[in-house]
Amino acid sequence: GESVGLHLPTLSVQEGDNSIINCAYSNSASDYFIWYKQESGKGPQFIIDIRSNMDKRQGQRVTVLLNKTVKHLSLQIAATQPGDSAVYFCAENAAKAWAGNMLTFGGGTRLMVKP
Amino acid sequence: IAGITQAPTSQILAAGRRMTLRCTQDMRHNAMYWYRQDLGLGLRLIHYSNTAGTTGKGEVPDGYSVSRANTDDFPLTLASAVPSQTSVYFCATRFGGADTQYFGPGTRLTVL
Numbered sequence: 682g683e684s685v686g687l688h689l690p691t692l693s694v695q696e697g698d699n700s701i702i703n704c705a706y707s708n709s710a711s712d713y714f715i716w717y718k719q720e721s722g723k724g725p726q727f728i729i730d731i732r733s734n735m736d737k738r739q740g741q742r743v744t745v746l747l748n749k750t751v752k753h754l755s756l757q758i759a760a761t762q763p764g765d766s767a768v769y770f771c772a773e774n775a776a777k778a779w780a781g782n783m784l785t786f787g788g789g790t791r792l793m794v795k796p
Numbered sequence: 797i798a799g800i801t802q803a804p805t806s807q808i809l810a811a812g813r814r815m816t817l818r819c820t821q822d823m824r825h826n827a828m829y830w831y832r833q834d835l836g837l838g839l840r841l842i843h844y845s846n847t848a849g850t851t852g853k854g855e856v857p858d859g860y861s862v863s864r865a866n867t868d869d870f871p872l873t874l875a876s877a878v879p880s881q882t883s884v885y886f887c888a889t890r891f892g893g894a895d896t897q898y899f900g901p902g903t904r905l906t907v908l
Contacts, residue, residue, distance in 0.1 A: 713895045724800075724886050724899035725839070770838065774895050783829075783854070784897055786839040 693793045700758040702790050704771035707752060711773040715784065716745060716756045719768045728756070728769075758792075766794045799823060800900035802887050808906045809877050817872045817903050819887030827890040828870040829854075829897060830862060832883040839886065845870055877907045 694700045706714070712733040717725035731738045731745045731754075738745050744757040754771050768791050772784040803818045819828065830842040831854075841854030845864040859881060861873045874881055884904050888897040 715896060717899075722902075724901050727896055727898065730896060772839075783841055783844065784895075788836065788838045 690788070691791045691793065693795060694761050695795050696761060696763060698761055700756075700761045700765070700792055700794075702756045702758075702769050702771075702792065704754040704756075704787050705752060706754060706771075706773050708773060708785070709752070713774040714745070714747060714754050715772050715774075716743075717770045717772065718765075719770065719789070721767075725770060761792075761794050763794050763796060766792055768792070800887060800889060800898060802885075802900040802903050804903060805901070806904040806906075808908065809874075811878055811907055812876050815874045815877055815905070817874075817885055817887075817905070819870045819872070819900060820868055821870075821887075821889045821900075822868065823889060823891070823898075824867055825889035825891045825898075826867070827897075828864065829888040829890070830860070830870070830872045831886045831888065832856065832881075833886060833902075834883050842872065842885075877905075879907045881905065882907045 715730040716728040718728050719725045729740045729743050729745050731747050736747055742759045746755045756769060758765055768789045770786050770789045772786045774784050800821045809815050826847050829844045831839045832842055833839050840856050842856055842860050843851055843854055843862040845851045848864050848867045851862050851864055864870055884902050886902045887900040890897045
């Protein structure tokens, strides 16, 4: 079946380095993608999103890249800080209007920032 | 403004008992969702509601029911809890035609 997945379950980076978290999707009908950050004991927090008519979108210290050719999504975090340590989820919306814009989530990648 | 509140924060429940998890929002978002989060399985949709008065089934609806009597509240009921319903439950909301969902703090439920 169609799915959203992540390549790496755990990513360990040095403080100050850049982090790249990857996500593969297989639903070619998806037109919206979103990244969430989840800290321990908390709910997922919106980070950044991108529509399928874009290849790149930047936020504060974060950039999302979308490669529709290979169905790949990535989240780049610049100058990673200890506060960035969390689990990161990608999600896609396959624009199923009947289902009320439901999101399908990947399994998550844990980012660990070493001081 | 609280955003999305969930209650209780955590609960230990005996198998066979009935339990209602509460979700309340003050953002007047049309759509609301219930997810469960389990290790290795990510977030899975249980039920959703596009607007007050309507509900729909998600990926894993069995053993759960919901109601949406008004815009602000979306309770999730386990009629007869089973150990496999041990999980962390998240409520989420979405505004109108937007795609972004916003999540509550979650309820950790343990069924023994």
